[in-house]
């Protein structure tokens with residue numbers, strides 16, 4: 001059986017002044033898997049996601065998304081939850097949802113509305129008054145409702161309380177099992193999110209230290225959390 005490849009990165013390098021973000025980063029990531037992208041602060045996870053969405057250009061190397069260079073064509077296939085939220089300040093939650101419906105490819109409004117309910121978000125609330133956790137819930141709603149081949153979630157659970165996080169991760173698992181999607185998730189909540197991943201990439205200083213099938217990694221080295229501790233301590 002051949003594995004379909006979602007992302008091919010070859011020798012990607014990106015520096016900001018003297019700061020290394022990615023350093024000769026090479027990897028092939030399989031399609032239709034839930035891929036945990038893990039690593040300490042500054043490891044290069046967000047930079048990789050920004051490169052996949054064409055927001056950042058590599059200094060060297062190349063990257064392909066489903067065999068194409070990042071651009072408007074590949075971006076139409078990607079639902080991206082960035083590490084920082086950006087809203088129209090005057091929008092309510094409902095207006096943010098209408099905005100997504102009008103603009104974002106694959107937006108499923110019915111699904112968005114039921115997710116909004118699940119996330120316990122009041123549609124009449126102004127986005128500017130949202131707490132960090134509420135903001136994270138709205139971003140997840142707008143991303144998860146889209147029927148597109150790739151989901152990129154950059155620290156989607158940051159700011160969400162423990163009990164809600166567990167509930168949301170459970171819903172994500174159910175949601176994803178119904179669809180054929182390639183999902184990349186970066187998170188520092190490794191223990192809680194562990195059940196979500198079936199593939200993992202451990203990044204350090206702009207490189208992939210280790211990557212592979214979670215089942216195989218578990219059999220060889222133990223839980224994702226213990227691998228993480230072992231790699232970074």
Ligand SMILES: Nc1ncnc2c1ncn2[C@@H]1O[C@H](COP(=O)(O)OP(=O)(O)OP(=O)(O)O)[C@@H](O)[C@H]1O
Nearest residue numbers: 016019020021039040041042043044045046047048
């Ligand atoms: N726009 C930028 N300008 C300057 N330096 C940047 C910029 N973006 C990223 N960097 C630097 O590149 C490195 C990688 O950052 P990146 O945000 O990709 O890491 P990360 O793994 O997502 O970290 P975190 O877990 O803290 O979100 C860091 O040292 C960071 O300071």
